[in-house]
Amino acid sequence: MPGPTLADYQKARERVAEVADITPMQTSRFLAEILGSPVFLKCENLQRTGSFKIRGAYNRLAGLTDEEKARGVVAASAGNHAQGVAFAARELGIKSTIFMPVGVPLPKLQATRHYGAEVILRGHTVDEPLRAAARFAEDTGAVLIHPFDHFDVVAGQGTLALEVFDQVPQVDTVIVPIGGGGLISGVAGAIKQRAREDGRNVRVIGVQAANAAAYPPSLEKDEIVEITTTPTIADGIAVSKPGEINFPMVRDLVDEVITVSDDQTAYALLVLLERAKLVVEPAGAVGVAAILAGKIAPSGNTVVLLSGGNIDPMMMERIISHGLSASERYLRLRIPLPDRPGQLARISGIVAEASANVVEVLHSRHNNKVQFSQVQLELHIETRGPEHAEAVLARLRDEGFDPQVDF
CATH class of the missing domain: 3.30.70.260 (ACT domain)
Incomplete structure (x- = not known):
């Protein structure tokens, strides 16, 4: 099996427990009636820094050598990864520099600075900050922290799956948002190995935004395919190609990858607000969107990962209006x-x-x-x-x- 072993995930869990919360698991009768089987919501939107990203970021930074920590770290992100790296760096006493797009929502910018990072604004898309961060790493020796394509990041994200198994021991299906693949590769790797200890299998389903879905063509060709993304409200998972480490794990471990439209995602946010009283960002709601759109077949106890809750209030207002129209x-x-x-x-x-x-x-x-x-x-x-x-x-x-x- 590719990727981290179960021992790697358990070691990462011990590290991550130093900073991350064990987030709540809620039941949803409304979604259960639609799906036809029990539905549970894993609320990483209530995690510290507002998303699961703190898990992978902290595990990655905690694993640096003293010499690497002294050089500092650099990352590029439009939001959640930035906050995760900035927070982890502050907790570990590491200097962090984060490159963000010029138009990044103010709450995300303020939060990243609040965690102690030096924020440098570059360009108007995530690609430009990524290039700037890579140049900064070359020029200064700072360690570049990739958002998903690293062994330690995958192991850190996989700690979420171990919590799922503790909270819903008879889990049959896990639905996971996909961008570059760090979260789903970690979750699939950990939960498949943990379930095998009990002699059973857990189905893992990935969900991408239709306007930024690099995994379906990559899986079809059995190689990493880079696509041209188009604008999507689920900007947190708008990635043009799978990660080198992540792709083989998704190919070998994930049972199905599906896509949802922005209209379906906007409606899911509205349902989560009204029915579950949960504020979730668009990227974190695509699993719920897939259920509401009838794209998931019922299969026992189903856990949906709400991967983040960092949403700009102005964006939320627009999305709610969009969701009302879509419904x-x-x-x-x-x-x-x-x-x-x-x-x-x-x-x-x-x-x-x-x-x-x-x-x-x-x-x-x-x-x-x-x-x-x-x-x-x-x-x-x-x-x-x-x-x-x-x-x-x-x-x-x-x-x-x-x-x-x-x-």
């Missing part, structure tokens, strides 16, 4: 109307009678998509879900209007 609880309608008095009042009355709530109205004559004798009404309304939304649309159509839904 058809927030409709944007365009309705052409005759240009005569009383039409807006008539529309408002129909919506009110259908028990929907108007949030925003734009009434415009200046639109080349309507006839000269018409105006266009743009109406934003709240509904109770798909069935209610369809009922509102049906009422409008019954009254002779032609509502068009904007997605």
Whole structure:
């Protein structure tokens, strides 16, 4: 079996226990009803620094020699890895330098500085800080801390699987977010070996954002494939290619890798807020998105790893709105109307009678998509879900209007 041994994971667990919390495991009746089998949520969003990254970062830094520690460490990240490295370095008395993109959300920037790192802003994507960090390591001798492609990082992330086994001893399936593969390779390696001691197997399923899914083509070709990612709300797992160490572990140990859309992820965040009262970042919610989208087959006790909770409040506001739209609880309608008095009042009355709530109205004559004798009404309304939304649309159509839904 590739990667760390069970003894390596257990040794890493002893190290990681010096700083990391044993995060809660919650049950979810709502998701269990959808999946058709018990669902548990492993809440790494409640971990110190807000994500699982502290595990791999601390195990990696704690394993440095005294000479390496004296040289300091450098890393590049848009968020969670930065905070994990900065925190671990502070705890171990190591100087840390973190390169971050210029547009990094303010809470992540402030948190990284709060943990004592020197933060240098470079470029507008993660690629530019990565190149800058590599040059810094060459120029200064600082140790470059990779976010996922290192033996000690994999072993540190795998400590999460040992906790899962303690909290849900009869676990049958674990669903894990995938970016470069550090978390899932560690989890799969640890949990498969631990389950084998009991003479059984645990299914491991990886979930990637559809706009940044490098593993499916890599697994299909049985070699590392670099893709061109497109923007995704799950920026924490937006990685263009698998790690050299991670890919063979995922290939040999992970049972299935699937993808989810940004709409499905936004809806998952909304469900976690409303049903579980948990704040989770998009990358940490893709496992829940996969269940909600019907992409996971039921198989006994299922644990979903909520890998992080570091989300910018402004981004959260946008994602909640997106999630409401994706679940058809927030409709944007365009309705052409005759240009005569009383039409807006008539529309408002129909919506009110259908028990929907108007949030925003734009009434415009200046639109080349309507006839000269018409105006266009743009109406934003709240509904109770798909069935209610369809009922509102049906009422409008019954009254002779032609509502068009904007997605």
